[in-house]
Amino acid sequence: MCLVGIDLTIAALSDPTRRHLLGRLANHPRRAGDLAGGFAISRPAICKHTRILAKAGLIKATRRGRERIYELAPAGGRAIRDLIAKLEEVGRFWDETLEAFKRYAEEQR
Amino acid sequence: MCLVGIDLTIAALSDPTRRHLLGRLANHPRRAGDLAGGFAISRPAICKHTRILAKAGLIKATRRGRERIYELAPAGGRAIRDLIAKLEEVGRFWDETLEAFKRYAEEQR
DNA sequence: CAAATATGTAACCTTAAGGTTACATGTGTC
DNA sequence: GACACATGTAACCTTAAGGTTACATATTTG
Numbered sequence: 001m002c003l004v005g006i007d008l009t010i011a012a013l014s015d016p017t018r019r020h021l022l023g024r025l026a027n028h029p030r031r032a033g034d035l036a037g038g039f040a041i042s043r044p045a046i047c048k049h050t051r052i053l054a055k056a057g058l059i060k061a062t063r064r065g066r067e068r069i070y071e072l073a074p075a076g077g078r079a080i081r082d083l084i085a086k087l088e089e090v091g092r093f094w095d096e097t098l099e100a101f102k103r104y105a106e107e108q109r
Numbered sequence: 110m111c112l113v114g115i116d117l118t119i120a121a122l123s124d125p126t127r128r129h130l131l132g133r134l135a136n137h138p139r140r141a142g143d144l145a146g147g148f149a150i151s152r153p154a155i156c157k158h159t160r161i162l163a164k165a166g167l168i169k170a171t172r173r174g175r176e177r178i179y180e181l182a183p184a185g186g187r188a189i190r191d192l193i194a195k196l197e198e199v200g201r202f203w204d205e206t207l208e209a210f211k212r213y214a215e216e217q218r
Numbered sequence: 219c220a221a222a223t224a225t226g227t228a229a230c231c232t233t234a235a236g237g238t239t240a241c242a243t244g245t246g247t248c
Numbered sequence: 249g250a251c252a253c254a255t256g257t258a259a260c261c262t263t264a265a266g267g268t269t270a271c272a273t274a275t276t277t278g
Contacts, residue, residue, distance in 0.1 A: 007125065014123040015266085016116065019199070026202035027209055032225060045267055047226060052265095066224050066275040077203030080196060087193050090128070093135035094186030100136050124236085141255060154237055156256060161235095175245040175254050 009083045012056035017041070018049050022072070025059060029071035032061075118192045121165035126150070127158050131181070134168060138180035141170075 012018055017039070024035060036046035050070060053059045058076035061068050121127055126148070133144060145155040159179060162168045167185035170177050 010119065010123050013196070013199070014119045017266090022199060022202060025206075027205045033223095036225095041266085042268060043225080044227080044269085048266070051226095063274095068225065072203055072206045074203070074207075077200060077207070080200040080203065084193055084196050084200065087122070087189060087196070090122070090131060091186060091189040091193065093131060094181055094183070094189065096136045097134075097181045098183075098186075126236090142253095145255095150236085151238060152255080153239085153257080157236070160256090172244095177255065 006083045006086045008056045009058070009079045012053055012058055013083070015049070015052075017046075018053055021046070021049060021053060022058065025070060025072050029069050032068045032070060035070055115192045115195045117165045118167070118188045121162055121167055122192070124158070124161075126155075127162055130155070130158060130162065131167065134179060134181050138178050141177045141179060144179055 013022075020039075021035060024030060032047070032050070033043075035050070036043040039046060050059065050061070054061065054073075056076075057073055057079050059070055060073040061070050063069075122131075129148075130144060133139060141156070141159070142152075144159070145152040148155060159168065159170070163170065163182075165185075166182055166188050168179055169182040170179050172178075
């Protein structure tokens with residue numbers, strides 16, 4: 001039940017602002033300014049979040065002139081899938097527990 | 110793409126110590142002392158982690174004499190599954206992006 | 219080239235998370 | 249009842265996360 005290796009991913013996803021940012025990048029890339037627009041927090045704050053998302057391999061940026069275009073990084077899909085797999089592993093704990101309880105109930109009968 | 114409602118769960122799972130604790134509780138319950146044993150950090154620290162896990166609905170405790178027995182909470186299974194569902198939703202972003210890219214490539218041909 | 223635009227970075231502040239030690243509380247046991 | 253045991257709580261410390269403002273940098277445009 002090794003749960004390492006998902007730390008970066010889950011840490012990146014544990015912040016609601018960052019999840020929101022990912023949602024915005026769904027389907028089509030965006031300029032940094034557009035990505036930051038509409039949030040209650042400042043642009044530099046968003047910039048920090050994008051850096052964290054990038055370090056987690058979830059997004060990537062490419063420069064286009066003076067603009068910077070953010071988009072979902074292909075590797076991110078796999079990172080998410082890996083995380084889901086680990087969580088399913090965790091979820092299995094409960095199945096096992098339930099089963100163990102059932103066995104116990106059988107024995108008592 | 111509503112990503113709310115998973116905050117407590119993902120926050121609880123984002124700490125490695127807490128994931129480790131869940132692993133220990135897989136299959137069979139444990140006394141608080143046993144649960145805390147073997148960790149590098151102090152028992153009170155573990156106690157705080159268990160409280161967070163309990164608040165997230167992942168574990169529950171029952172008193173037995175002067176001992177306290179921790180075990181996985183049935184509701185936790187659903188919390189995990191909900192989280193997984195949301196993450197699959199997030200994962201779909203990448204599929205969409207990939208598709209959009211494919212469509213774009215088709216058009217260019 | 220000067221001014222405006224787009225954006226990252228640096229320095230700093232505040233707060234909350236995770237730790238620690240000391241202590242309170244409740245429960246067995248002699 | 250006194251004492252040991254099992255465990256949660258309180259008070260406090262340190263650090264890192266998330267914010268802010270001010271500034272540096274690069275590029276477009278008049």
